[in-house]
Amino acid sequence: xxxxxxxxxxxxxxxxxxxxxxxxxxxxxxxxxxxxxxxxxxxxxxxxxxxxxxxxxxxxxxxxxxxxxxxxxxxxxxxxxxxxxxxxxxxxxxxxxxxxxxxxxxxxxxxxxxxxxxxxxxxxxxxxxxxxxxxxxxxxxxxxxxxxxxxxxxxxxxxxxxxxxxxxxxxxxxxxxxxxxxxxxxxxxxxxxxxxxxxxxxxxxxxxxxxxxxxxxxxxxxxxxxxxxxxxxxxxxxxxxxxxxxxxxxx
Amino acid sequence: xxxxxxxxxxxxxxxxxxxxxxxxxxxxxxxxxxxxxxxxxxxxxxxxxxxxxxxxxxxxxxxxxxxxxxxxxxxxxxxxxxxxxxxxxxxxxxxxxxxxxxxxxxxxxxxxxxxxxxxxxxxxxxxxxxxxxxxxxxxxxxxxxxxxxxxxxxxxxxxxxxxxxxxxxxxxxxxxxxxxxxxxxxxxxxxxxxxxxxxxxxxxxxxxxxxxxxxxxxxxxxxxxxxxxxxxxxxxxxxxxxxxxxxxxxxxxx
Numbered sequence: 001x002x003x004x005x006x007x008x009x010x011x012x013x014x015x016x017x018x019x020x021x022x023x024x025x026x027x028x029x030x031x032x033x034x035x036x037x038x039x040x041x042x043x044x045x046x047x048x049x050x051x052x053x054x055x056x057x058x059x060x061x062x063x064x065x066x067x068x069x070x071x072x073x074x075x076x077x078x079x080x081x082x083x084x085x086x087x088x089x090x091x092x093x094x095x096x097x098x099x100x101x102x103x104x105x106x107x108x109x110x111x112x113x114x115x116x117x118x119x120x121x122x123x124x125x126x127x128x129x130x131x132x133x134x135x136x137x138x139x140x141x142x143x144x145x146x147x148x149x150x151x152x153x154x155x156x157x158x159x160x161x162x163x164x165x166x167x168x169x170x171x172x173x174x175x176x177x178x179x180x181x182x183x184x185x186x187x188x189x190x191x192x193x194x195x196x197x198x199x200x201x202x203x204x205x206x207x208x209x210x211x212x213x214x215x216x217x218x219x220x221x222x223x224x225x226x227x228x229x230x231x232x233x234x235x236x237x238x239x240x241x242x243x244x245x246x247x248x249x250x251x
Numbered sequence: 252x253x254x255x256x257x258x259x260x261x262x263x264x265x266x267x268x269x270x271x272x273x274x275x276x277x278x279x280x281x282x283x284x285x286x287x288x289x290x291x292x293x294x295x296x297x298x299x300x301x302x303x304x305x306x307x308x309x310x311x312x313x314x315x316x317x318x319x320x321x322x323x324x325x326x327x328x329x330x331x332x333x334x335x336x337x338x339x340x341x342x343x344x345x346x347x348x349x350x351x352x353x354x355x356x357x358x359x360x361x362x363x364x365x366x367x368x369x370x371x372x373x374x375x376x377x378x379x380x381x382x383x384x385x386x387x388x389x390x391x392x393x394x395x396x397x398x399x400x401x402x403x404x405x406x407x408x409x410x411x412x413x414x415x416x417x418x419x420x421x422x423x424x425x426x427x428x429x430x431x432x433x434x435x436x437x438x439x440x441x442x443x444x445x446x447x448x449x450x451x452x453x454x455x456x457x458x459x460x461x462x463x464x465x466x467x468x469x470x471x472x473x474x475x476x477x478x479x480x481x482x483x484x485x486x487x488x489x490x491x492x493x494x495x496x497x498x499x500x501x502x503x504x505x
Contacts, residue, residue: 157354
């Protein structure tokens with residue numbers, strides 16, 4: 001962003017919106033919107049409280065658990081689908097369906113199948129993240145340079161070597177792109193899981209604060225989630241940049 | 252089968268792509284230690300034939316013999332040089348060159364020693380740790396060539412290897428290739444659509460014609476082979492051969 005010829009650092013607009021928020025908060029437009037500064041004060045209050053630390057760790061376990069399964073299932077399945085017509089035709093309709101399905105509606109079914117615990121929350125998180133990872137990986141493999149595959153075959157690559165040494169690396173820029181979006185969807189998944197399945201983690205804090213109209217507490221948690229998701233997403237974007245040089249160079 | 256003379260023979264190869272007949276009853280011998288060019292207009296099936304010899308494509312009918320043995324899949328007796336280089340963009344020159352050996356489970360230090368030797372031989376000394384995107388087209392093809400040489404296969408299959416590099420580099424490549432054929436006791440099968448290139452580098456030029464694909468003629472330029480690289484392009488037999496091939500191909504060029 002540029003103002004009067006000065007180049008402003010990235011995300012200067014956040015400061016502007018923060019100011020608007022602060023002013024609206026101080027004008028007491030709505031009880032729902034406390035001033036931004038008071039939210040930070042609350043955050044400083046609660047961040048080392050037992051409840052907050054526990055919520056953070058519970059959420060982290062479910063989140064990374066769900067993301068883990070999304071990666072170890074999603075990436076190989078995506079590679080298989082990109083490589084093999086039969087596997088592709090078998091799975092693609094399902095992947096597309098779940099990609100756009102209202103997954104929240106499935107949560108009650110999952111509760112019946114897998115109970116009210118951590119397992120169900122991890123499954124929900126996986127379900128939110130996995131489809132875009134599969135589709136992106138598949139797209140990455142589909143655009144692979146045919147002669148790289150021929151090259152591997154002509155030097156006698158077995159299927160496992162070809163899979164690990166060619167297909168995975170050739171699709172890596174798209175895979176990282178998929179992980180980044182999958183990651184953001186996983187944040188959604190873990191919170192929805194915690195709200196609907198069992199009231200634990202940040203879900204329990206949301207429930208607690210909103211039912212008692214503790215709005216600055218409520219917003220503090222949202223800010224924490226936003227900051228975490230944003231940070232990791234930016235880290236992945238930086239990682240993706242490192243691989244850009246070969247994404248643009250392959251033909 | 253005259254095993255001692257021919258490194259590679261193809262016998263009665265048929266290949267269809269759906270309804271399109273790419274190769275019909277193609278038979279051809281490739282003498283040991285020589286460079287044979289497959290020359291022809293586009294659509295004559297020369298790359299298809301090369302890929303069948305490589306084992307990358309399966310013929311509908313017919314056999315490929317390498318040193319007297321029928322082969323149907325890629326093997327260590329053949330190495331391929333690709334038109335678009337087929338380098339892994341995420342791997343260094345050293346790893347790219349050593350990749351054939353890596354797939355053959357040669358220990359890391361051993362394969363890197365061999366790769367270094369061939370990197371030096373193709374003139375890329377000092378670029379071991381560069382990445383393909385940092386190299387020019389000509390240098391990339393040198394990497395592809397070093398990779399094919401480092402697996403030390405008796406047969407080298409080259410699919411229009413110089414068509415993606417600029418004209419000056421191409422001439423240098425052709426001269427280097429002549430040198431390579433002299434030094435290495437390997438059999439080269441070389442696909443090209445350039446008449447001059449085919450006549451310049453080959454011991455034997457097989458002219459392929461399309462629709463239906465067939466070998467129309469085999470030309471063996473001989474008298475200028477022992478001249479030095481500079482005088483070949485001025486040699487009268489060289490010029491006559493180029494002219495003769497052009498006359499027979501001209502009617503097939505739209």
